Amino acid sequence: MGDILKPDAGLMFWTIVTFLTMVFLLKTFAWGPLLHAVEERERRLKEDREAAEKARNEAQKIQADLEARLAALDAKSREVLAQAQKDAEALRARHSAEAKEEAERLMEKTRATLEEEKRRLVGELRQEVANLSVQAAEKLVRKTIDAGVRKTVLDQFFQDIERPGKKN
Numbered sequence: 001m002g003d004i005l006k007p008d009a010g011l012m013f014w015t016i017v018t019f020l021t022m023v024f025l026l027k028t029f030a031w032g033p034l035l036h037a038v039e040e041r042e043r044r045l046k047e048d049r050e051a052a053e054k055a056r057n058e059a060q061k062i063q064a065d066l067e068a069r070l071a072a073l074d075a076k077s078r079e080v081l082a083q084a085q086k087d088a089e090a091l092r093a094r095h096s097a098e099a100k101e102e103a104e105r106l107m108e109k110t111r112a113t114l115e116e117e118k119r120r121l122v123g124e125l126r127q128e129v130a131n132l133s134v135q136a137a138e139k140l141v142r143k144t145i146d147a148g149v150r151k152t153v154l155d156q157f158f159q160d161i162e163r164p165g166k167k168n
Contacts, residue, residue, distance in 0.1 A: 126158060126161065130154045130157060130158075133157065134150060134153070134154070137153075
């Protein structure tokens, strides 16, 4: 067992040569491609992360743009709705005013027609009253009054009727 602990120069040399050869072979065929694959994976992950960040920023910009457009559309729709309500109110007021004016015109026309009819009826009534008065007076007096006297009496009678507050 004592030989195991004694260093042998030949064995040490071959161990070092074997070790260095192994390191060279591993570096050339294993570590190099492995390190290259790890670096490539790291580069792809970094690019993917940057692309994801870029996409997220772009999505945020798009979302902000869409929100701004929606807000603008909402404001525009409220404005259009308010204008439509104003137009409807103006139209309603105009139609109401036109209907009121038409009703006033009809009332004035009706009043004028009624006033004209009243004047005509009053004239007819006066004529009838005058005729009846003359007939009654003729019967009382028992004589016929000529047309000139009749006209004078009727004119005086109408003047007396037209003066308000004066009674005979």
